[in-house]
Amino acid sequence: MxxxxxxxxxxxxxxxxxxxxxxxxxxxxxxxxxxxxxxxxxxxxxxxxxxxxxxxxxxxxVEHAYLPKPNDLVIGLITDVGPTYWTVDINSPYEGQLPVSETLLRQTQATIDTLRKFLSIGDHVLLKVISFDRLRDPVLSMRGKGLGKITSGKVIEISSRISNMLLYRKRSIVETIARETETNIFIGNNARIWISGKDSIMEDLAVLALKKVESTDLNISTLDLIDFIRQEKEKRGGVSG
Amino acid sequence: MGKSNIKLIDENGIRIDGRKPDQIRPVSMSVGVLKNAQGSALVSFGKTTVLAAVYGPREALPRHMTLPDRAILRVRYHMAPFSTTERKSPAPTRREVELSKVIRESLEASVFTELYPRTTIDIFIEVLQADGGTRTTSLTAASLALADAGIPMRDLIAGVAVGKVEGMLVLDINEAEDSGGQADMPVGMMPNLGKIVLLQLNGSLSREEFKEAMKMAIKAIKEIYLIQKQTLREKYAKITEEEREVE
Missing domain, CATH: 2.40.50.100 (RNA polymerase II/Efflux pump adaptor protein, barrel-sandwich hybrid domain)
Incomplete structure (x- = not known):
């Protein structure tokens, strides 16, 4: 010493x-x-x-640009379809690439038409980062449990700090919202949130609650949050909870 | 420089706008004023008001402009047509192009561009009202906006100009003193690290005057730096308190 x-x-x-x-x-x-x-x-x-x-x-x-790390789960948006890969916007300075070999599509049948059918521009996808070394764009993968195209629900973007807090520190807020609105809420590492539920009213409710959390800067108690959700629920015709 | 009949400094050593020679104009700053930008700041030194917005790091287009080992900084200093008493053409002038370059080079000294290779950080500086000292105000605002955007940098940059008016050194000169004075020396600095990032001199100063002027500038810059820090802190103070409660 x-x-x-x-x-x-x-x-x-x-x-x-x-x-x-x-x-x-x-x-x-x-x-x-x-x-x-x-x-x-x-x-x-x-x-x-x-x-x-x-x-x-x-x-x-407090505020930072998302830099991909291997094994991060990210919610991406397909922005372009190439000959053997998709270009994915992952809410970062760098654009992600999803090669055909990292999807469930067989490589032998990969033509631009089948690629387009599989994933087209504007689709949201849940992906895993497999590598990123600053010299090359991050490579993404769709192979893995739960990964793939997002076919239902809504995807929203929130500030990186709030997203990190919800992901690592304030799980209870997310769980409360999910329970009250009976939705599944997935928070990606890239400050995007995927909400899927029974119907779009409940999904909207969850989005509203998350926006409320963001606008109050996490300065809301669980009880207040539950009250807020229940009030909003009543306004929308009182779907029984 | 024609002798005007207006005295810029009176017999009591009071300047045209009522300040003492070593007094800066009232400074006000705010951050996060624009929602669409990643970071923004509004800074005014007396009547000079500057708005700065930062976008990025983001993908640079065209691609060939990017560098493989670091981010590029793109700075646009622009004066609004209504910023001066006579309408200024909105087209970028020689002066604005030069100032964009000067401000960019100052900021490059502080930003950790190597953290974001192959990207660009865009900084837009809009002078809303010009009354002397726009380049140092712009530099102060741009640095605040960068910090607000969460871009890593060595230190905040604060700037101020020292001028020589009627043979006397004065701090933070305004338009009247700039056009009627004998020298104008803008200084930009990273105060915590004690590094100077911008130093220009228009006119002439003796060796002693230069030393004295630097001393005045550094003293003022430290004051401005404190205001910068306080502005940033205020924005996030609320968050700290609430997180402490949780603990």
């Missing part, structure tokens, strides 16, 4: 940091691409919240 310089932290748990803010000095375990080093000092490069766990520093950005 004596030969290791004890790190000094200039921030506390859950502090908000801005670009250029000093976070720590000395030897610190950094676990974020948004922290950079100048000499022996670590600075933040983004607006975010600091988290310190066992002398490890994490930085949760």
């Amino acid at each position: 004596s030969d290791v310089i004890k790190p000094t932290f200039y921030v506390q748990q859950k502090d908000i940091v801005l670009p250029g803010d000093l976070i720590a000095e000395g030897r610190v375990d950094i676990n974020s691409i948004y922290i950079f080093k100048e000499g022996s000092r670590y600075y933040s490069s983004i607006v975010g919240f600091v988290e310190i766990k066992d002398e490890k520093v994490f930085l949760i950005p």
Whole structure:
């Protein structure tokens, strides 16, 4: 312990940091691409919240561009059909590619017509990221449980921070909405949400509830949320819950 | 530079708009003013008002403009036709093209472009009202908008201009002082890292005057920097409080 310089932290748990803010000095375990080093000092490069766990520093950005990671589940939108692949918009600076070999379509029958029939422009798809290395566009896959074309329900886009919070921290909000509206809610890593339910009224209700959560900045209690959903439900003709 | 009969500084050392020589104009800033942009900021220094919007990182079109190892920055500095007393043609002038380049190069020093190879970050700067110091105001606004958009950067950039009017160094000069003065020196800086990213000089200053002017600029920039940080913090302060409650 004596030969290791004890790190000094200039921030506390859950502090908000801005670009250029000093976070720590000395030897610190950094676990974020948004922290950079100048000499022996670590600075933040983004607006975010600091988290310190066992002398490890994490930085949760408030707003950020989605960078694909292998094994992420993303909701994509087909934007183009190529000769052997589809181009997929995944709400990121980079466009995804879905090759025929990563779908259930047999490669021997792949012509542009069969490709178009299988997935056409404007279709939403649930996919997995298999590789992304910054030099090449992310490669996506449709092989896997639950992956494939989204044929029912609705897909909405929300802010990346709210989406991450719902995905990792505030599962209870999502579960509450899903229970109250009897829908299935899937949150992709790329800040897109897929809602599917019995009928479109319930789906709309879930969308409304999620928008409410977003507009209040997660500042809503579960009870208030349930009240809100029930009120809206009554307005729409009181589908019994 | 014709001698006008208006005195820019009176015998008590008070400037034409009632400021002391080392006083900046009232600064106001707000972020997230545009919903469609990823990040935006509205900054005003006295009457000078600038709106900045950031889009990206996003795919660059045309493709051949992209770089394999980093993102490109595209900056458009533009003055609205109604920003000046006489209508300004909306077509980009030589001056605007040059200022776009100068601001872009300053921002490139702070943004971590290598995190987003093959993409572009578009920054649109619109001068809504011009009363001197538009380039430093634009730089301040653009930097705030970038931070609001969540683009990683080394530090926020703040800028201010120092001028020489009637043989006296004055801070944050306005239009009247700019056209009637002997020198104008805009300075842009990353205050936390102590790095200068923009330095221009129009007119002439002696060596001592230059040193003194830099000192004045750095002092003012630190003030502006604090306002920048406070503006960003205010936007997210609500979130922090609520997250603390959860803990």
